[in-house]
Every structure is written in C-alpha cells, then in structure tokens.
Amino acid sequence: MAAVLQFSLRTYIPGSLEVGSFTLANFTTLLKPLYARVFIDTVWICFLTAASTLIIGYPLAYALVYVRNAVAKSIILVVVVTPLFLGEVVRTYSWIIVLGNTGFINSVLLKFGIIQQPVQFMFTTFGVVIALVHVTMPVMVIMLAAGLSHIDRDYRKAAESLGAGPIRTFLTVTLPLSMPGVVAGVTTAFAWTFSAFATPQLIGGGRVNMVSNLVYQLGFASFNFPFAASLCVAGLALTIVVLLLLRFAARPFTNIGPH
Amino acid sequence: MLLTLGFLVLPSAVVTIAAFNDKAMLSFPPQAWSLRWFARAIAYQDFREGFRNGLIVTAWSSTIALAVGAMLAIALDRYRFRFKAVLEGVLLSPLIIPHFTVGLGFLILAAQIGWARTYSVVIVCHVVLVLPFVLRSVYVSLRNLDQRYELAAASLGATPHRVLLTITLPLLLPGLISGWLFAAILSFNEFTASLFVTAQRTQTLPVAMYNYVREFADPSMAALSVMYIVGTAGLIVFANAFLGLGKVLNVEQSR
Numbered sequence: 393m394a395a396v397l398q399f400s401l402r403t404y405i406p407g408s409l410e411v412g413s414f415t416l417a418n419f420t421t422l423l424k425p426l427y428a429r430v431f432i433d434t435v436w437i438c439f440l441t442a443a444s445t446l447i448i449g450y451p452l453a454y455a456l457v458y459v460r461n462a463v464a465k466s467i468i469l470v471v472v473v474t475p476l477f478l479g480e481v482v483r484t485y486s487w488i489i490v491l492g493n494t495g496f497i498n499s500v501l502l503k504f505g506i507i508q509q510p511v512q513f514m515f516t517t518f519g520v521v522i523a524l525v526h527v528t529m530p531v532m533v534i535m536l537a538a539g540l541s542h543i544d545r546d547y548r549k550a551a552e553s554l555g556a557g558p559i560r561t562f563l564t565v566t567l568p569l570s571m572p573g574v575v576a577g578v579t580t581a582f583a584w585t586f587s588a589f590a591t592p593q594l595i596g597g598g599r600v601n602m603v604s605n606l607v608y609q610l611g612f613a614s615f616n617f618p619f620a621a622s623l624c625v626a627g628l629a630l631t632i633v634v635l636l637l638l639r640f641a642a643r644p645f646t647n648i649g650p651h
Numbered sequence: 652m653l654l655t656l657g658f659l660v661l662p663s664a665v666v667t668i669a670a671f672n673d674k675a676m677l678s679f680p681p682q683a684w685s686l687r688w689f690a691r692a693i694a695y696q697d698f699r700e701g702f703r704n705g706l707i708v709t710a711w712s713s714t715i716a717l718a719v720g721a722m723l724a725i726a727l728d729r730y731r732f733r734f735k736a737v738l739e740g741v742l743l744s745p746l747i748i749p750h751f752t753v754g755l756g757f758l759i760l761a762a763q764i765g766w767a768r769t770y771s772v773v774i775v776c777h778v779v780l781v782l783p784f785v786l787r788s789v790y791v792s793l794r795n796l797d798q799r800y801e802l803a804a805a806s807l808g809a810t811p812h813r814v815l816l817t818i819t820l821p822l823l824l825p826g827l828i829s830g831w832l833f834a835a836i837l838s839f840n841e842f843t844a845s846l847f848v849t850a851q852r853t854q855t856l857p858v859a860m861y862n863y864v865r866e867f868a869d870p871s872m873a874a875l876s877v878m879y880i881v882g883t884a885g886l887i888v889f890a891n892a893f894l895g896l897g898k899v900l901n902v903e904q905s906r
Contacts, residue, residue: 448658466891468656470884470888470891474880474883474887475659475663477840477883479840479879480840481857481861482860482880485872486663489873526662530659583746583749587749587750589751604751607752607755608846617758617759621759624751628749628752631747631749
C-alpha cells in the first residue's frame with residue numbers, strides 16, 4: 393500500500409520505468425472528463441449491482457434460513473456457495489457463452505421467433521451488470537442469511553400471537569431486524585464489484601470501463617505506473633467514502649438490531 | 652426463489668452443454684457431441700503449467716497464511732497490547748482494498764527490490780489476500796472454545812507449551828482445517844492481483860485461462876471450466892458433509 397501511495401505522487405517519465413520527483417500532477421489529471429467519467433460509471437455499476445443483488449438475493453437468503461427440509465437446505469447452500477469458489481474468469485467466460493450474439497439466450501429467443509435480431513448483451517453495461525450480480529450473489533446471500541439467522545424466533549412468534557399476519561410480521565419484525573445483514577451484504581457487494589476486473593474487461597470489451605480496467609491499461613499498455621497508482625489511491629478513497637456513507641445512512645436501522 | 656437458483660446455475664449449465672459440443676463455433680442446441688475439447692484442454696501447455704504453478708503457489712500461500720493467521724488470531728484473542736486495533740485493521744484491510752490495488756502495489760514493490768517475476772512475490776501477495784479469511788475462521792473457533800479446558804490442564808500442572816499442544820490446537824483443528832481449505836480455494840482462484848504479479852513463467856491457472864479467452868474462442872475453455880466446476884462442487888459437497896458448511900458460514904438458525 394505504501395508503495396502505491398508513494399508512486400502516486402511521482403511524475404511519470406515516458407518510456408522509462410524509473411520515476412521522477414514528487415508531484416500532485418497525477419491527481420489533477422484525474423479530474424479530466426475522460427477519467428472522471430470512468431469513476432462515475434464505476435460507482436453507477438457498483439450501485440446497480442449491489443441493489444439488484446440485494447433484491448434478488450433476499451428471498452433466497454430467507455429460504456436458506458427458514459426452509460425446514462434438510463435436503464432442500466443443502467441444495468440451496470451448495471448452489472449458492474459453489475459460484476463463490478469458481479473464480480472470476482470461469483464465471484465471466486460462462487456468461488460470455490450465455491450472453492453472446494450466438495450465445496444461449498439469443499439462440500433460444502431466435503428459435504422461438506421472439507426476436508428477429510440477436511439482442512446485444514456483450515459490450516453493454518447491462519451485460520456487465522448481469523454478470524457482476526452473479527459474481528456478488530453468493531456473498532450477499534451468505535451475509536443476509538447470517539443476519540437473518542441471528543434473529544430470535546420468539547420475536548416473530550410474539551408478533552404472530554398478537555395477531556399480525558405473515559406479511560405484517562415480515563415487514564415490521566423480520567425485515568427491520570435483518571438490517572445489519574443487509575448493510576453488511578450491500579457493503580461487501582459494493583467493494584467486490586469495485587474490485588472486479590475480468591468481468592468488465594471481457595464482457596465490457598473496452599466499451600464499458602471500470603477503474604480496475606483503466607489501472608491495468610495504464611500499467612501494462614503505457615507503463616505509466618505513477619498514474620495507475622494515483623488511480624488506485626483515488627479509487628480506494630472513493631470506496632472508503634461510499635462505505636462510510638452507507639454505514640452512516642444505515643445507522644438508524646442497525647441500532648435496533650438484537651445485539 | 653427458484654428463478655434465482657436458476658440464475659445461479661444457468662451459466663454453469665450452458666458451459667457444460669457448450670463443452671460437449673463437437674463444433675468449434677458456439678451453437679445451441681449442439682448438432683453433434685464430442686469429448687475432444689476436454690482432450691485439447693488437458694493437452695494445452697499453458698493450462699498444464701498454469702495448473703502446476705497454481706498448485707505451487709496455493710500450497711505455499713495457504714500454509715503460510717494458516718501458520719501466520721493462527722498465531723495472530725491467538726494473539727488477538729488472548730492478549731491485550733498497544734496498537735491492537737491498528738493491527739486488526741491492517742490485517743483485515745485486504746477485504747476492502749481492491750485486488751488490482753494490492754496487485755499493483757506488490758508489482759511496484761517487487762520491481763524495486765528486484766523480486767519481479769519470481770514465485771515469492773506471487774506467494775507473498777496471495778498470503779496477504781487470504782490472511783483475513785484464515786484469521787476469521789480461526790478466530791471464530793477460538794471464541795467457541797471453552798477456556799476452562801485450558802485452565803483445567805494448567806491447574807493439573809501442564810506447562811503453557813503443553814497446554815497449547817495437547818488442548819488448544821487439537822480443539823481448534825476443525826477451524827484450522829476449514830480456514831486452510833478456504834485459503835487454498837481462494838488462492839487457487841485468485842485472478843486480478845495474480846494478473847499483475849505473475850509473469851509468463853509463473854502464471855497461475857486463472858491467468859492462463861484469461862489469456863486463452865482473449866486469444867481464442869474454441870470450447871477448450873468451456874471444457875476446462877466444466878472440470879473446474881465439477882472439482883469445486885465436489886469439494887463443497889465434501890465440506891458440507893464433513894465440516895457442516897452452515898456452521899462454518901454462520902448461517903444456521905439460532906435457537
């Protein structure tokens with residue numbers, strides 16, 4: 393980390409790996425529209441991914457915790473956890489096959505005559521977000537399930553015995569009490585998406601750029617390590633700010649948790 | 652809910668179909684089936700070397716991370732010392748710091764001390780990345796460990812050294828094993844940081860796969876993915892049966 397920080401303050405000498413004197417120029421370059429745009433896109437993609445993952449993942453986490461059938465539970469658990477250990481490259485590659493112009497979804501839709509032209513998923517933000525949601529889903533479900541499983545059963549029983557229906561019980565008891573899990577899940581999903589590299593690189597194909605791709609390009613295509621380092625520092629600062637904001641915004645909810 | 656499960660399974664299912672497709676071009680449904688892409692994937696030199704490099708890096712980094720992580724977890728749990736919160740923060744920071752930042756940092760560092768292109772830098776980088784997971788796993792089992800066993804042993808005259816070897820470590824064993832397994836799987840799959848710190852000679856399997864996807868489009872990669880999926884799913888089912896995944900991940904309903 394210290395190495396990155398120190399490099400971010402050095403000037404870049406074209407054509408050389410050696411670095412010059414200390415400067416803040418790298419950070420002012422960051423404010424150019426080209427680079428600022430990438431930062432805004434990145435935060436937007438992270439936000440979209442975290443929100444979609446939360447909405448889709450919540451029912452699954454709920455099922456994982458409250459399903460009684462042991463076999464169903466194991467199946468859910470294994471299906472949820474396996475993608476976590478598959479690695480970004482394998483999963484991204486799979487999504488290329490699913491989303492490509494001659495890929496699975498387009499072939500099926502064309503065959504049934506639902507569409508005449510292949511839908512363009514590759515190289516779009518939508519395609520990148522689909523794949524990223526898949527990448528972050530396991531962590532989200534695990535975090536949500538951990539939050540849900542720490543809720544004392546008696547709270548729900550009390551609500552029910554006082555005459556609340558299942559929906560009311562969920563909205564007024566379970567959901568608020570699961571907020572710590574939600575905050576943990578969203579935070580982690582955000583940080584993971586920010587860190588993603590292979591997915592935007594391969595599915596975005598240069599059209600959708602995230603900070604990670606820019607850092608790689610600068611490092612390995614133009615060998616501008618000082619500027620790449622300052623991008624990293626700015627990215628890290630951005631992540632920390634967003635995470636703190638999230639935590640701050642969620643404070644009223646987390647305080648009423650059982651612990 | 653079933654839709655979500657379907658969403659999670661879909662890519663793996665599609666890749667499996669694609670891997671057995673005889674033609675080099677993707678098409679659904681496949682016209683003919685074959686196993687030749689599996690043979691191609693196994694024979695491909697970069698994949699073989701990547702697999703071997705990955706095993707070397709994983710074996711070293713997960714073992715080092717386990718040793719270091721277990722010691723640090725015990726220190727953090729049992730002792731009070733200055734800068735304890737700082738140490739904890741530094742050790743857990745790789746969870747938040749993007750992997751490309753860690754990778755770039757190690758690359759710059761390695762270039763400065765002349766370690767670039769060696770296994771050591773890859774291994775050290777992986778140790779740093781998986782350490783938080785080992786730490787957490789060992790820490791959780793330390794918390795669940797009843798300290799009275801240790802006190803009983805000590806009161807019966809065992810030296811601290813003997814207590815550690817005969818009481819603490821055996822009781823921690825499940826936590827140590829799951830931490831090690833977790834670290835090994837993560838290290839073997841780590842891609843982003845590895846891309847920065849590996850060279851042609853030290854590239855791990857995910858890096859080799861990434862380079863392959865960028866250059867070629869034939870289903871060898873799909874075949875390799877299937878082997879990957881089967882291997883990983885096997886490990887997970889095994890872990891679920893013998894270690895109780897729900898307990899390790901802390902998602903069991905509390906009563």
